[in-house]
Amino acid sequence: MIQQIYPVPHHNYSYEINKDFHFAAAHYIPHQDTGRCQSMHGHTYFTNITIVGETLNHTGFLVDFKEIKDLIHKRFDHGVMNEDIAFSNVCPNTFPTTEIVARTIYELVQEYLDGFSHSPRCIQVYLRETPSSYCVYRPKENIDENTSN
Numbered sequence: 001m002i003q004q005i006y007p008v009p010h011h012n013y014s015y016e017i018n019k020d021f022h023f024a025a026a027h028y029i030p031h032q033d034t035g036r037c038q039s040m041h042g043h044t045y046f047t048n049i050t051i052v053g054e055t056l057n058h059t060g061f062l063v064d065f066k067e068i069k070d071l072i073h074k075r076f077d078h079g080v081m082n083e084d085i086a087f088s089n090v091c092p093n094t095f096p097t098t099e100i101v102a103r104t105i106y107e108l109v110q111e112y113l114d115g116f117s118h119s120p121r122c123i124q125v126y127l128r129e130t131p132s133s134y135c136v137y138r139p140k141e142n143i144d145e146n147t148s149n
């Protein structure tokens with residue numbers, strides 16, 4: 001794993017964990033305005049997921065690091081993202097661009113976290129698509145909730 005410097009989201013939660021992993025996947029952006037991105041090609045995506053909370057579970061975890069990785073890695077690694085149900089070739093809001101893949105990772109992680117009674121929250125997904133390009137996705141509700149005081 002390459003060492004990377006991540007932007008730090010502000011929050012007032014007591015616990016913050018970060019999980020790094022990478023996955024290899026193919027995609028294309030199905031719009032004529034995206035130039036060469038219209039052709040199928042692949043990336044090794046580097047992901048950093050930030051999860052926060054106030055209380056731990058019965059095993060002393062905020063969440064199990066491995067389960068967070070498995071949730072995303074098992075779904076997308078060595079796949080074609082355009083073929084995943086999360087994405088489409090019709091609606092621009094679900095094209096597998098870096099921004100939308102980052103948002104989708106957030107949605108999948110938060111949906112998983114919603115199953116826990118101790119309320120862990122995903123507050124940032126950092127997704128590097130190439131050595132020179134990355135996206136940070138932060139859900140809006142968390143910005144208001146814990147940084148205003």
Ligand SMILES: [Zn+2]
Binds near residue numbers: 027041042
């Ligand atoms: Zn690409």
